Amino acid sequence: QSALTQPASVSGSPGQSITISCTGTSSDVGGYNYVSWYQQHPGKAPKLMIYDVSKRPSGVSNRFSGSKSGNTASLTISGLQAEDEADYYCSSYTSSSTVFGGGTKLTVL
Amino acid sequence: QLQLQESGPGLVKPSETLSLTCTVSGGSISSSSYYWGWIRQPPGKGLEWIGSIYYSGSTYYNPSLKSRVTISVDTSKNQFSLKLSSVTAADTAVYYCARQGTIFGVVTDFDYWGQGTLVTVSS
Numbered sequence: 676q677s678a679l680t681q682p683a684s685v686s687g688s689p690g691q692s693i694t695i696s697c698t699g700t701s702s703d704v705g706g707y708n709y710v711s712w713y714q715q716h717p718g719k720a721p722k723l724m725i726y727d728v729s730k731r732p733s734g735v736s737n738r739f740s741g742s743k744s745g746n747t748a749s750l751t752i753s754g755l756q757a758e759d760e761a762d763y764y765c766s767s768y769t770s771s772s773t774v775f776g777g778g779t780k781l782t783v784l
Numbered sequence: 785q786l787q788l789q790e791s792g793p794g795l796v797k798p799s800e801t802l803s804l805t806c807t808v809s810g811g812s813i814s815s816s817s818y819y820w821g822w823i824r825q826p827p828g829k830g831l832e833w834i835g836s837i838y839y840s841g842s843t844y845y846n847p848s849l850k851s852r853v854t855i856s857v858d859t860s861k862n863q864f865s866l867k868l869s870s871v872t873a874a875d876t877a878v879y880y881c882a883r884q885g886t887i888f889g890v891v892t893d894f895d896y897w898g899q900g901t902l903v904t905v906s907s
Contacts, residue, residue: 676847678830711893713831720880720900721823721831726893764831768890771844773821778830 679776686782697765705746709768788898806881824877
């Protein structure tokens with residue numbers, strides 16, 4: 676199985692919106708509605724931000740939203756805040772396995 | 785509040801077997817709604833799923849690691865464990881345990897994570 680493809684980095688200014696893409700194939704992202712997104716701050720464990728493509732766990736800000744079109748899933752963060760600066764990883768179910776994306780570093784300018 | 789805690793040696797010699805245990809507290813590992821997984825992260829790199837286990841002992845493994853990985857569960861102790869054999873320096877990483885949802889035979893997201901433990905492979 677190959678890792679899902681994410682941009683290495685994205686950036687935005689406070690208050691702006693950014694979108695991180697996660698591209699897979701019809702065997703993973705495109706084939707199932709089980710895409711999740713994780714936020715990871717340096718030295719910390721990942722935190723679930725989005726599951727089942729677009730659902731938010733309790734306690735996660737509604738500034739975070741997820742979507743999917745074909746083989747590409749997307750995470751959008753609106754109203755960027757300094758605390759959003761972190762690494763973000765997507766993940767998908769595939770053929771009795773789980774696959775992660777390579778990760779995207781979000782810089783808040 | 786569910787908590788997961790990894791434990792095990794922080795240093796393993798090349799060619800030996802890495803062994804870690806994850807202790808679950810605040811909830812039962814025997815829940816029918818969850819698998820229990822291991823994920824690792826080499827220093828400065830991304831996340832890699834290693835494998836997951838159901839309380840019954842059913843397992844899913846990453847195909848790229850399958851030949852070296854064994855995951856087991858001890859429901860009496862509310863623990864699950866990872867063994868990775870024939871380790872090399874490339875296996876140096878922070879190892880996380882996490883709870884993974886399951887529905888209709890599909891494994892989904894990881895909603896609770898341990899804090900992670902660094903395992904270094906070196907002589």
